[in-house]
Amino acid sequence: MSNTKIALVTGANKGIGYAITAGLGALGHRVGVGARDESRLEAAVEKLRAAGIDAFGVPLDVTSRLSVTGAAELVEREAGRLDVLVNNAGISGEMGPGWFQDPTGLDLDVVRTVVETNVLGVIQVTNAMLPLLRRSGSPRIVNVSSSVGSLTLQADPDTEIGPVMAAYAPSKTFLNAVTVQYARQFAGTGILINAACPGLVATDFTGFHGPRTPDQGAATAIRLATLPNDGPTGSFFDDDGPIPW
Template sequence: MSERTAQQKIALVTGANKGIGRAAAGQLAARGMTVLVGARDPRRGEEAAAALRAAGGDAHALTLDVTDHTTARAAAQRIRERFGRLDVLVNNAGVTGSGQVSPQDAHDQVPSSVDLNMVREVFETNVFGVIAVTNAVLPLLRRSPAPRIVNVSSHAASLALTGDPDGPFAALLPSAAYTPSKAALSALTVQYANELRKDGVLVNAAAPGFVATDSNDHTGHLTPAQGAAVVVRLATLDAGGPTGGFFGEEGPVPW
């Protein structure tokens, strides 16, 4: 590890080869962090890292499939060997379960007719994958003087918003996979925050908003860079910042 790297913060972003993850990686790199671009596909991960380096950032590809706990442990070992610690973890990798169909158009997620295998696959990435990666790198985060964990969620995770018959989500189809997985991620965020508060680890969930990505066939009205802004803000909180919260760019999101 070079002297320059020793002075830089080290950030890992999962699912960082495209969309919000790539935008967050780029913004963290622009702030002077060494960014590890987590991606299932090594080629796509290296292409994204190369693009960030071409833009002046310090970025490195890291092969990581959050549903494969072996790769999570291997990624943690690589980080330990090369950098010795981790300062920021952004759990961004996620799936809708409905291919390139936004949750509001996902007829296959209606609870009464949903395929349980699809629900399991969504939870495997959106919930269990977060646990696997977080636990794999937690010893490295504990070595940081200011560790931060950001779980990328969705406004759809809000029971208050989705449960309001006159609210902004009233017209959306009910979801038994994506939406509950993000609600579970909220609960998980709070529990990690409760456990790690005494250690100075700030753990929060971010709602990027309706961002144009592959998951909604690019129908969102926000750019990935706009969606990533709240993620980066939570990843760079000062010591007195919140933990166990749920935030959008507009401020706290109701549970």
């Protein structure tokens, strides 16, 4: 078996996902670029290869069981195993002015759509990739979350945590809770799973508002994806360390 680490990043054709993929590739990983838009996927793979990174495309819509199954089969054919899974794909859902989601008038279809991608998609992809991860000597899973998913921070009136986002923020709280349940299930298996907060990054997701670059936003996820075997699991981190639940 090759010593080259194999990684798959979802939502990897742009923004933070692309930066995570490029960062892992620069560390010597062979990287699967997961994305649902095949033309953007191909462009991202070409750009990574031009930078000297060993990348391959993985067409992947995390909300589609058929697509996820196909992605697992593709990784199986390409690499035979998976060492790193970064669940980065996510959506905010429809926002009001000021990037605001009012819980008192929220369309339930918006909530369903956000949870379908940000939580159920993560579960679906993780479970499909588990047989491949279990073939690794040091499997790592990173779920890209957000500090707005922290109930502790959201409930603190003295914490500046941004506008009310009644669909997006709870989806990240849900994702954090799911991450902990996986960590409990994986105890003693060698699979380390953690949640990463990239901070407020200037990408199209945020309307290019934010003080951080995609590379800065990718740093914590890359660190968690490359933890030593005695590293933490079932925890939530940003650049400064653990974030309260």
